Amino acid sequence: MNENGKKVLEAEHLVKIYRRGSEEIPAVNDVSLSVEVGEFVSFVGPSGSGKTTLINILGCLDNPTSGRLVLADRTVVDNGEVLSESSLTKIRREIFGYIFQKFYLIPTLTVIENIMLPFTFYKKPGAENEVARIMKLMEIDHRKEHLPGQISGGEMQRVAIARALVNRPSILLADEPTGNLDTRRSQEIGGLLKGLNEKEGITIILVTHNPALASMADRIIEIRDGKIHTKGMALS
Amino acid sequence: MINIFNVAYKNLLRKKARSGLTVIGISLAAWVLVSLLGFNRGYESSLNRDIDNLGFQMIVTAKGCPYEAATLMLKGGTGLRYMPQSITEQITREPEVERITAMLMQAVFDPNKGESGGYSAYLGVDPATFPQMKSFLEFKQGNWFTNPDALEAVLGYEAAELEQREVGDLLLITEKNVEVKVVGILKRTGTQDDGTIFLPLNAVQKIFGINNELTGIGIKVKKEADIARFEEKMYKLPDVQVVSLSQVKQTIMTLVSTAKVMVFSIALIAILISVVGVINTILMSVMERLQEIGILKSMGATAWDIFKLIWLETLMLCISGGVIGSALAMATAKLTEILIRQLLPYSPSGGLVQITLPLVSLTFGVVIIIGILSGIYPSWKAGRVRPLEAIRSQVE
Numbered sequence: 291m292n293e294n295g296k297k298v299l300e301a302e303h304l305v306k307i308y309r310r311g312s313e314e315i316p317a318v319n320d321v322s323l324s325v326e327v328g329e330f331v332s333f334v335g336p337s338g339s340g341k342t343t344l345i346n347i348l349g350c351l352d353n354p355t356s357g358r359l360v361l362a363d364r365t366v367v368d369n370g371e372v373l374s375e376s377s378l379t380k381i382r383r384e385i386f387g388y389i390f391q392k393f394y395l396i397p398t399l400t401v402i403e404n405i406m407l408p409f410t411f412y413k414k415p416g417a418e419n420e421v422a423r424i425m426k427l428m429e430i431d432h433r434k435e436h437l438p439g440q441i442s443g444g445e446m447q448r449v450a451i452a453r454a455l456v457n458r459p460s461i462l463l464a465d466e467p468t469g470n471l472d473t474r475r476s477q478e479i480g481g482l483l484k485g486l487n488e489k490e491g492i493t494i495i496l497v498t499h500n501p502a503l504a505s506m507a508d509r510i511i512e513i514r515d516g517k518i519h520t521k522g523m524a525l526s
Numbered sequence: 527m528i529n530i531f532n533v534a535y536k537n538l539l540r541k542k543a544r545s546g547l548t549v550i551g552i553s554l555a556a557w558v559l560v561s562l563l564g565f566n567r568g569y570e571s572s573l574n575r576d577i578d579n580l581g582f583q584m585i586v587t588a589k590g591c592p593y594e595a596a597t598l599m600l601k602g603g604t605g606l607r608y609m610p611q612s613i614t615e616q617i618t619r620e621p622e623v624e625r626i627t628a629m630l631m632q633a634v635f636d637p638n639k640g641e642s643g644g645y646s647a648y649l650g651v652d653p654a655t656f657p658q659m660k661s662f663l664e665f666k667q668g669n670w671f672t673n674p675d676a677l678e679a680v681l682g683y684e685a686a687e688l689e690q691r692e693v694g695d696l697l698l699i700t701e702k703n704v705e706v707k708v709v710g711i712l713k714r715t716g717t718q719d720d721g722t723i724f725l726p727l728n729a730v731q732k733i734f735g736i737n738n739e740l741t742g743i744g745i746k747v748k749k750e751a752d753i754a755r756f757e758e759k760m761y762k763l764p765d766v767q768v769v770s771l772s773q774v775k776q777t778i779m780t781l782v783s784t785a786k787v788m789v790f791s792i793a794l795i796a797i798l799i800s801v802v803g804v805i806n807t808i809l810m811s812v813m814e815r816l817q818e819i820g821i822l823k824s825m826g827a828t829a830w831d832i833f834k835l836i837w838l839e840t841l842m843l844c845i846s847g848g849v850i851g852s853a854l855a856m857a858t859a860k861l862t863e864i865l866i867r868q869l870l871p872y873s874p875s876g877g878l879v880q881i882t883l884p885l886v887s888l889t890f891g892v893v894i895i896i897g898i899l900s901g902i903y904p905s906w907k908a909g910r911v912r913p914l915e916a917i918r919s920q921v922e
């Protein structure tokens with residue numbers, strides 16, 4: 291696991307309530323958890339249990355109804371009070387890389403252009419020197435001049451991961467990254483994520499329905515009805 | 527290295543047909559605009575030049591006096607009426623007058639002319655003012671008179687052919703038995719000047735023994751002057767008649783301005799249609815890309831970053847449309863001219879469609895404004911997309 295045990299993420303009593311007419315749906319219902327620097331955590335649970343809602347809140351893509359969230363010593367949400375949109379953008383740029391089930395590559399940009407797309411908006415100093423290494427790490431450097439339409443689904447997801455990594459995020463947030471891939475490709479992606487976590491020290495928060503993928507994590511958190519069901523089930 | 531221009535451009539390439547059609551729409555609007563503005567300029571300046579080529583827009587003659595040599599011939603060289611030379615001072619004093627030139631026409635019977643003789647007409651003109659007013663007259667040979675009293679003649683193109691004279695030859699004025707020396711022969715103008723024999727005013731007065739009297743005064747009116755009012759004033763002078771070309775010009779301009787209103791409405795409609803087309807295209811592409819825009823935001827793009835990207839896409843469409851449209855307008859200027867000539871009640875000679883650099887720049891300005899304006903709403907909408915949009919809409 292990690293050496294110093296420093297927390298990169300701390301959530302306390304997060305609640306997210308959706309209103310559908312007069313009905314209130316607590317998609318996230320009093321969740322408290324913390325993630326340490328360099329940890330690999332996976333969330334599992336039945337469909338509709340609130341996994342996506344939860345990690346969107348953790349990743350500052352969505353606001354909770356109430357609760358508190360601290361990211362790298364910065365309080366993002368306090369008692370349901372959220373920072374301004376521009377502060378959130380800053381936190382997203384600096385802390386997170388996101389990958390999703392769909393890859394959202396721009397079809398008219400080459401692989402390398404897609405990977406470097408974040409630089410048109412924001413670039414951490416020296417980040418461009420990392421691009422070649424990241425492509426190698428994701429095993430797509432031989433495809434860099436191809437268009438997304440010319441590569442496989444597994445390769446596309448690897449491009450998307452590389453794109454999420456170019457600004458060297460401290461946390462990689464992945465919501466069902468293998469949902470569109472077959473078992474073998476899923477295992478490949480799992481292996482790459484594991485490697486990123488172990489060799490690069492990137493904190494990974496993963497949501498998946500795939501038990502094999504989930505079991506690669508240091509810790510599996512099961513969500514049911516918006517609550518944490520079993521906590522801290524360590525695997526070694 | 528990738529940059530925002532690159533991304534915007536490649537985004538437009540994603541739907542080639544749609545982007546292409548939008549560009550065509552804008553090109554057409556730009557084409558119509560450039561052509562119409564070019565016409566607006568060209569027509570007016572051609573018409574002005576046509577009128578200016580007449581030298582003066584108005585001729586005042588003594589009542590009943592023929593003002594063209596041809597009319598004089600028909601009347602058998604008779605019927606000349608005179609007005610006092612002092613009237614020129616009176617006319618010069620009018621504020622609407624830019625310049626005037628005094629003229630004295632005389633005719634004599636020449637028994638050697640044709641089979642049974644004919645009339646020769648001589649127009650005495652003031653060497654100080656006449657050549658200036660008719661500055662468009664070009665010489666085939668020679669030049670104007672050497673001095674205001676010289677016994678010299680300048681022949682119109684046809685007059686020279688008829689008399690068979692060249693520069694340096696002498697020309698006999700029958701009845702008066704005076705010889706004048708030909709000093710200049712004009713090029714063909716297509717006007718009555720071609721058949722005229724010009725002499726210095728003083729020489730005509732001396733040869734024919736007419737002092738302080740004139741047959742006509744050519745008047746050039748100031749551009750901004752109220753011509754109708756000025757004509758009223760001229761009509762009030764005793765015993766004169768006014769032949770005005772300004773009225774003709776104004777009538778033409780009124781007819782043309784009606785046509786102009788029509789063509790500008792067409793241009794306006796073309797612009798409006800292309801604005802709607804641009805907004806539609808960009809808005810559609812934003813709607814299709816909501817998730818992707820969400821992803822861009824999760825990558826750290828601010829609302830302003832997205833706004834810029836979409837705006838840039840809009841501007842790129844409009845600018846390429848502007849370039850194509852202007853090029854098209856320049857390439858088809860001749861064709862447009864032929865078309866317009868058929869539509870108009872009166873077309874002056876010379877270029878009807880004048881496409882100039884300022885005009886193309888103006889059109890570019892309009893097209894860029896179209897882009898800026900029509901980009902605002904879709905760009906603003908795109909900028910407001912929340913990053914969450916990307917994830918939520920996965921559930922489709």
Ligand SMILES: Nc1ncnc2c1ncn2[C@@H]1O[C@H](COP(=O)(O)OP(=O)(O)OP(=O)(O)O)[C@@H](O)[C@H]1O
Pocket residue numbers: 308309310315317335336337338339340341342343344918
């Ligand atoms: N925008 C929304 N408005 C209303 N209800 C919502 C909204 N988003 C999610 N929900 C509800 O919240 C609950 C949790 O949804 P969520 O997407 O977080 O589940 P999940 O665990 O990610 O499911 P899955 O495994 O199928 O992705 C569900 O009952 C869902 O219907």
Ligand SMILES: [Mg+2]
Pocket residue numbers: 341342343
């Ligand atoms: Mg989900």
